[in-house]
Amino acid sequence: MPHHLLKVENLSFAVNGLTILNNINLFLNANEIRFLIGPNGAGKTTLMDIICGKISPSKGRIVFNEKDITYHPNYIRAKVGIVRKFQTPSVFNTLTVRDNLILSFISEVGLKTVEKNIKEINERIEEISRIFNLEKKLSEKAQNLSHGERQMLELCMIMVKKPSLVLLDEPGAGLSKTEKKNLSKIIEQIRQNTTVLIVEHDMDFVRMFETARVTVLHEGQIIAEGKMDEIQNNKQVIEVYLGKGRSRDYVVNQ
């Protein structure tokens, strides 16, 4: 039996009498890449907000590493290894790439430890920046990077923290085809040490992950789950999302 790192059990969320999520059950294995897709307003962001602790559900529970974290605030979730990256990269624009990464180390292990081990930290920065194709940009200010490079830098800063679960909000948005391909390779590499849950509208990007499972949300409910080649032939998914051009591309194999 695979170990479920994250269990979302019988989860519902309502606001002002309006049901936004209705009895969601979502189970993520350790080292899994999972996509969450569905039309606008399906409830994807709300589900991510509940998983990261920004809001609490009306019913159900969230179990992470066998611990019930349903009502843990988001800073506690960050401590147990749940990290979220929003669509717009959040980096320190006036600092260099290296300094951004050093700050990430400081927030992870503390200033004294970083000062004491600065040589090793710099070696580690060089090593990790190679994974994210940033090794030639270490002295560059973040504001001079392209959008794609800033996305890479933020991901790199997140990975310094060695999270167990990374929540990504439309990471493919605004990237060129080549950048998306590179990002997909990096996410595949990241998952060697972490689980990745990705909200995405760009089906070309989702298809770059041949083995990843996809969960489809519609009107607050999960309507399908499986690999992309199964999902894209599912009648209901085509009806409510893929076939109507509501995603950012069309189904190829209809």
Ligand SMILES: Nc1ncnc2c1ncn2[C@@H]1O[C@H](COP(=O)(O)OP(=O)(O)OP(=O)(O)O)[C@@H](O)[C@H]1O
């Ligand atoms: N606090 C709130 N109060 C009222 N309605 C809300 C609240 N939060 C979310 N909603 C509604 O719940 C529905 C789901 O929103 P959500 O942002 O989770 O969808 P989504 O799948 O992420 O959509 P998108 O793809 O457009 O980002 C929407 O109709 C939204 O207007």
